[in-house]
Amino acid sequence: MRPEREGGGEAAELADAVRRLDDPLSDPLPGQHPSPWFRAAQEEPQAEPQRPEPEPEWYDPDGYATDWYGGAQRPATPAVPQTPAPAPAPDPAPAPIPAQAPAPAPAASPASAPEPAFLPVQDDETVALRTADTRRAAAPERPVVTGGRAERRKAAKRGGGRRRAGAPPAEDGTAADDRPLSRVEARRAAKAAKPGAGVIASRAIGEVFITFGVLMLLFVTYQLWWSNIRAHNLAGSARDHLEDDWANGKRKPGSFEPGQGFAILYIPKLDVVVPIAEGISKTKVLDKGMVGHYGKDSIPTAMPDAKTGNFALAGHRNTHGEPFRYINRLEPGDPIVVETQDKYYVYKMSSRLNQTSPSNTAVINPVPVGSGFTKAGRYITLTTCTPEFTSTYRMIVWGKMVEERPRSKGKPDALVE
Structure with a gap:
């Protein structure tokens, strides 16, 4: 050792060596490479290099901005290279560093740290404890086999054998546990889906009743609505032809053929104007909306025009024009007028029989039984069915002639008022 450093020189050398170190705690351990900040004792730096300003914690030394969870990085502007400081002149006699004060290895420099890579998205199921429920939810779904019989058998074996007896098959042809049905199970499911004899019989009976109900509805509609429209049209047409024949002189008084019109009946109180035809045929006369003469x-x-006798007429009370529907409203004295080719015959209503048997023909005798008439005269009798919409009984209305007026003299007062 040099003489000027004996005595208090060792302490000065040790202080000088410590001063030269950047960090006393970063001295290398024995056998390790020295830290980049370590400088040998003989190296005397002329000037300490200027350190850059410390960067924030979320910036790496290269200038890449990173988030706390390893997200995307943003490239920074290239750093300006710094000129290294000149090496210090070697000391001719460096003092050895005491071995009893080894400094720990320096921490890795931020500049030498590798660039952080993008972190992969971790599975949520691997970051926490898993219970039985989560394990069940994480279990892979069983694939649906749609192949042949061999594949179905293999899938059934992998699924734990045959389907449980209490689990019904699904509508898409698979079992309750999402596996295809076997041939036997498919046959059983098809057989169970087929309706039984009772179901088929009940369906057939229901269809019969529905058809019958529709037919009945159509029949009622025809009887109560369409038959009246048709009868009114036919009766109106017959009346027009009859009046035209009278105007042209084609009709002559006398006997008439069944179904042939020869007169017109007026009931002013009921607003009834209907042609009278010979006979009481249902199809030829009554169903056509006309009134029939008992011939x-x-x-x-x-x-x-007979000097004595009973002019008897029949007509429908319901359906087919229903000309006699409201004859029960007639009161004694109400006029009933019959128009022929030559004359008007005016009758006055005298009495009514609300109900009698259809076989009681005495009500249309020349002197009607039950009418109150006691001697021969010129009478009119109106007959119809009762109660309404049935033909169980007959209702009778009688009247007596009070006026005979030629058509050349105009209409009677009963039709003018």
């Missing part, structure tokens, strides 16, 4: 084809009665 030689049924029970002969007198004509209006």
Whole structure:
């Protein structure tokens, strides 16, 4: 050792060596490479290099901005290279560093740290404890096998054998546990899906009743609505033809053929104007909306121009024009008028029989039984069914002639008022 450093020189050398170190705690351990900040004792730096300003914690030394969870990085502007400081002149006799004060290895420099890579997205199921429920939820779904019989058998074996007896098959042809049905299970499911004999019979009976109900509805509609419209049209057409024949002189008083119109009936109180035809045929006369005269084809009665007798008429009370529907509203004295080719015959309503048997033909005798008439005269009798919409009984209305007026003199007062 040099003489000027004996005595207090060792302490000065040790202080000088410590001063030269950047960090006394970063001295290398024996056998390790020295830290980049370590400088040998003989190296005397002329000037300490200027350190850059410390960067924030979320910036790396290269200038890449990173988030706390390893997200995307942003490239920074390139750093300006710094000129290294000149090496210090070697000391001719460096003092050895005491071995009893080894400094720990310096921490890795931020500049030498590797660039942080993008962190992969971790599975949520691997970051926490897993219970039975989470394990069940994480279990892979069983694939659905749609192949042949061999594949179905293999899938059934992998699924734990045959389907449980209490688990019904699904509508798409798979079992309750999402596996395809075997041939036997498919046959059982098809057989269970087929309706039984009772179901088929009940369906057939239901269809029959529905069809019958529709037909009944159509029939009622025809009877109560369409038959009236059709009968009114036919009766109106017959009346027009009859009046045209009278105007042209084609009709002559006398006997008429069944179904042939020869007169017009007026009931002013009921607003009834309907043609009168010979006979009481349902299809040829009554169903066409006309009133029928009891003639030689049924029970002969007198004509209006007879000196004595009973002019008897029949008509529908319901359906097919229903000309006699409201004859029960007639009161004694109400006029009933019959128009023929030559004359008007005016009758006054006298009495009514609300109900009698259909076989009671005495009500249309020349002197009607039950009418209150006691001697021969010129009478009119109106007959119809009762109660309404049935033909169980007959209702009878009688009247007596009070006026005979030629058509050349105009209409009677009963039709003018």
